[in-house]
Amino acid sequence: DADVTQTPRNRITKTGKRIMLECSQTKGHDRMYWYRQDPGLGLRLIYYSFDVKDINKGEISDGYSVSRQAQAKFSLSLESAIPNQTALYFCATSVPGQGWAGELFFGEGSRLTVL
Amino acid sequence: AQSVSQHNHHVILSEAASLELGCNYSYGGTVNLFWYVQYPGQHLQLLLKYFSGDPLVKGIKGFEAEFIKSKFSFNLRKPSVQWSDTAEYFCAVNGGGYNKLIFGAGTRLAVHP
Numbered sequence: 493d494a495d496v497t498q499t500p501r502n503r504i505t506k507t508g509k510r511i512m513l514e515c516s517q518t519k520g521h522d523r524m525y526w527y528r529q530d531p532g533l534g535l536r537l538i539y540y541s542f543d544v545k546d547i548n549k550g551e552i553s554d555g556y557s558v559s560r561q562a563q564a565k566f567s568l569s570l571e572s573a574i575p576n577q578t579a580l581y582f583c584a585t586s587v588p589g590q591g592w593a594g595e596l597f598f599g600e601g602s603r604l605t606v607l
Numbered sequence: 608a609q610s611v612s613q614h615n616h617h618v619i620l621s622e623a624a625s626l627e628l629g630c631n632y633s634y635g636g637t638v639n640l641f642w643y644v645q646y647p648g649q650h651l652q653l654l655l656k657y658f659s660g661d662p663l664v665k666g667i668k669g670f671e672a673e674f675i676k677s678k679f680s681f682n683l684r685k686p687s688v689q690w691s692d693t694a695e696y697f698c699a700v701n702g703g704g705y706n707k708l709i710f711g712a713g714t715r716l717a718v719h720p
Contacts, residue, residue: 601650
């Protein structure tokens with residue numbers, strides 16, 4: 493079983509709909525991240541959380557929100573989806589104590605298409 | 608603004624050819640450097656990383672990378688590629704006073720038998 497699990501793996505939705513992408517991990521890591529991958533742009537950080545009570549915006553947080561329900565769960569929401577949010581979304585975790593120098597452990601990705 | 612540049616967006620090689628993928632960054636000062644790989648249909652995973660010490664870093668599957676501070680570069684190399692190396696490769700950099708991990712745009716490598 494995957495250590496970092498994302499659901500759904502694929503989702504097609506319409507403009508204006510609310511979408512939630514969920515991430516759960518069994519690695520016991522405190523730090524969790526949401527990244528967005530677009531062709532030719534690499535990965536860009538949306539939000540990150542260093543523990544349950546710590547939520548921080550990344551490079552491209554506009555139009556997104558997150559919830560850290562527990563150490564193991566970190567959800568990403570699109571309150572009103574728009575077509576340019578069509579992308580591959582990755583959740584990741586890392587071990588505390590290494591700052592941003594720690595290895596990231598990624599989920600398998602959630603492909604979102606907004607029509 | 609800090610940036611990470613991967614010069615080659617698509618690379619096509621035949622098996623047994625040598626590989627070098629470029630990565631340059633714009634930070635000054637101390638940096639932590641990473642190469643991640645994404646095989647088709649799989650999640651990203653760490654290939655190798657450099658924090659300090661020997662600037663020639665060896666990773667998994669025969670890959671290595673060389674940190675050249677004067678050139679702000681961390682190029683990935685493999686002497687002889689295999690079909691199974693077909694993947695997308697991402698360089699990532701942290702440091703220079705910027706408290707995040709910045710990824711390059713990625714290089715898509717296709718290895719033909």
